[in-house]
Amino acid sequence: MHPTSIIASMSTFVAVDIGGTHIRAAAYETDNLTSLTHKRTRSHAKEPGTFDRLVKVIESAWPEDRSVAAIGMASPGPLDPQTGVILATPNIPEWVNFPLTEKLSDHFGVPAYLDNDANLAALGEWKFGAGRGHHHVLYLTISTGIGGGVIINDRLLHGHHGLAAELGHVVVLAGGPTCSCGFDGHLEALAAGPAIVRYVREQLEAGTTSELSSVDTLNAYEVAEAAKRGDALARSAYKRAGEFLGIGVASFLHTFNPSIVIFGGGVSRSGSLLFEPFEASLRSHVFNPHYLDDLVITTAALDDDAGLLGALALAQMKQSN
């Protein structure tokens, strides 16, 4: 290869992950997943000045000795990935119809690209993680909520306004418990961490005996630990979540026919507690067994860096288009 083409193929990107508690920024060279720089700051997203904190952390991660080709950013939605506008996000109340990429592009003098955190986690897993080599990917993150990302033919599914793949907000139990979004019976309200805790509380109040009755501040992790020690109520809470997850994912297989399903988020680290009932439920809810042929079901490989590496993948792909 001619030396100039080697230089031309190397670019530097700044990736940003705007999370609920921290904003992280890191600089990368093309396809090298070891960051050149990596900085983080507290988001304090409920307080004014989030944009200024964002700019500062990006400046601190900006590599001094190289020119940056583009900024890629992961943020909670809803947002419009085409225009780079944050429509409204519960985590950052001051950002309503906020033209984030335009403002950053003006400040730093390079193109800036934006997508929602779950979409970019899916993109990161597809390009650098558990989904490498797959062309049709379903990604679900299960923690305090359920987020989704779908890749079809090596492209993220966005929909008309960029609002597609909100997989936590599909109805799996009509008239079921109320979701964080205010609607009833969504997958998130039956299988995310708070749903598992809510079920345990309801059963305790109804008189079920369990070692968890002595725990003041319950969370999904403690329920998982009790389940591993054999607590029947804790096990039944995970079984129920896994069964509803199977109902939801069966519908996603019918809709998208992926070759891999990747689970991220804290609740997905509970192992067989969740995944045994999930897989049994999935098998009993697909209307044709061919949806399961060669289907890979696995956990995410990138962990906490999924949003950051997804933002890197986004910037790289936009620049190479």
Ligand SMILES: [Zn+2]
């Ligand atoms: Zn919902």
